[in-house]
Amino acid sequence: MTLSTTPRGTGSAPADGRWSPALRWLLLVLAGNMLIDALEVSVALVALPAIGADLGLAVSQLHWVVSGFAIGFGGLLLFGGRVVTLLGRRPVYLAALLVFCVASVVGALADSAALLVATRFVKGFCAALTAPTGIAIIASTFPEGPARGRALSVYSLFGASGFSAGLLLSGALTEVSWRWTFAAPAPVALLLFVAGLRLIPRDRPGPGKPHGCDAAGALSLTGAMLSLVYAIGSGPGAGWDHPRTVGAFALAALLAAVFVRVELTAGQPLLRLELFAHGALVRSALGAGALNGSYLGLLLVSTLHLQQRAGWSPLQTGLAFLPAAAPLALTALRSGRIVARFSPAPLIAAGALAAPLGYLLYPRDGSAAVHYATDVLPTMLLVGAAFVLAFTAFHIQATGAVPDGRQQAAGGLYQSAVQLGAALMTALCAALYPVGIDAALWLITAVGLFGLAVALVGFVPRKGAPSGAPASPDERKPHVE
Structure with a gap:
């Protein structure tokens, strides 16, 4: 299936790479949806103590508010891509926006943990439908060259900014009620749906449509x-x-x-297992899953620690996390060029080293007084540096490790690993936290060190490769528009 490059209502970009007004509005809809998808994780993290107190959830159960979304996103991402291929980008994208809006309202009104987690899972599936489809619509609608490159950069910027925005939004709204943190995205999703009715381009049948959804x-x-x-x-x-x-x-x-x-x-499987033969792709998936999972595990542990034991407010907690989240948003427009200059492998290794160093600095004594400048800020700064260095490099290494025509499948595998790493680590950290904050933090540090070990494997020369040859194709400098 393909999309017309000049769909009704969107126009086309001039040869000099400028966007028409219709294309600007289309990009605003797609990027706005990416922002609320990214926001969904961080708004839940800061609100966890308030949710637990209101719904009577033990610490070991609170993780479901985060992991439910991550499983819906990561577990169904490959399936979502197949659904989009079968049913079309426009109808699936619009339907997912509308369902996301309804699920946000239902989640805000939920009076039981089961209903709240169910809405989180549904919203994760909606994100699995819209996040990759937004990139596909940009690739098919914006002409190749500067116009498309800038559109993808803006799309990535909104996604990177969503996590930071969620921390601030949740911190402020949870002061009133945690329910507002889940209700807030609903009107935004509804507005994007209404605008999308006019702006999302219509599908045009294309060859190669699969016969089933697996x-x-x-x-x-x-x-x-x-x-x-x-x-x-x-x-x-x-x-x-x-x-x-x-x-x-x-x-x-x-x-x-x-x-x-x-x-x-299966004749047309969701995941072709031969992708696992590409070492750089596997290392990217494992490394990014370890980095994202350990990071969210840290934020879960730190949220509980700062609010329940240190007595911080939700707003203070959200602000405390910004040094870890904001740097990625601030450098998003330049991240591709940074990777093109230095190549992925060294940046990934540097980021994989910074993260566990930050985890080691977080205080292990949960009963001691917390001094932000010395106890929390160094950890957040190092984790923020890890994401600036490694996260874009992980994605470029993953998609650049496979032959042409397999990048979409590689991207799906990579993104699934990122989300499933988050689901597992938040569950494990919630299970260990009642034992002691130190136990949870040692697990987080161990996972960070695992990510470092995976990154260092990329520097081991391939068997039979001549002296000085790159360890794998991921060490080639990628082309970035």
Whole structure:
């Protein structure tokens, strides 16, 4: 399926790369949606203590507010791409915006944890439908060259800014009620839906449409993730040897095996397992999953620590996290050029070193007084530096490691790993936090060090490669528009 490059109402960009007014409005709709998708994670983090107090959730259960969204996003991202291919970009994009709006309202009114988590999962699936589709619409609507390059940069800027905006929004609104943090995106999504009715280009049939959606693969992968996260959350309360916990782990393993079997035998699988033969792609997925997961695990632990033990307000907590989130937004427009100049592998290694150094500096004594300048700020600055250095480099390394025509599949695998790493780490940190803040922080540090080890593998010369040859294709400098 393809999109017309001159859809009704959008016009085209002049040869000098300028955007027409219609293209500016289209980009505003797509980037605005990317912003609220990114915002969804951070608004939940700062509000966790208030949600737990209001709904009577134990710390080991609070993670579902974050991991529910991450599983809906990461577990169904590949399936979402198939749905878009089958049904069309415009109708799926618009429907996802409308469902996102409704789920935001229902989540804000939820009086039970189950309903709140269900809405978070639904919103994650909506993000799985719209985030990659927005990039595809830009690629098909904006002419190749400066116009498209700047459009993708603005789209990335809004996504990077969404996390920072969510911290501020949640910090301010949770002071009134955590429910406002989940209601706030609803009118924005509705406005984007109304504008999208006019601006999102209509689909035009194209060749190569798949014959099925591989629902079995989607259900088994998502079910495996849900079962694994449930088992991790069940352990602290029921006991790690309780039949419910053991049974959930066993079900997760069974469903994972089913997923592999389905993907090996399906005519058009969601995930082609031969992608795992590309070492740079696998390292990018593992490294980015470790970085994103350890980061969100840190923010979960720090949120509980600062609000429940140190007595900080939600607004103070959100502001405290900004030095970790804001640098990526501030450098988003230049990140591609930075990677093109230095190549991905050295930047990834530097970022993978900065993150665990930051984790090591966070105070381990949860009962001691917290001094922001010496206890929290150094950690946040180092983590912010890690994301500036590594996150764009991870994505470029992942998509540049595969042959032409496989970049979309590689991007889907990479983004799924990023989200699933977040789901697992938030669940693990919530399970360990009641044992002691130090236990959770040592896990976060260990995962950060794992990411560093994965990054360093990229410098090991390939067997049989001549002396001085790059370890893998990811060390080639990419072209960035």
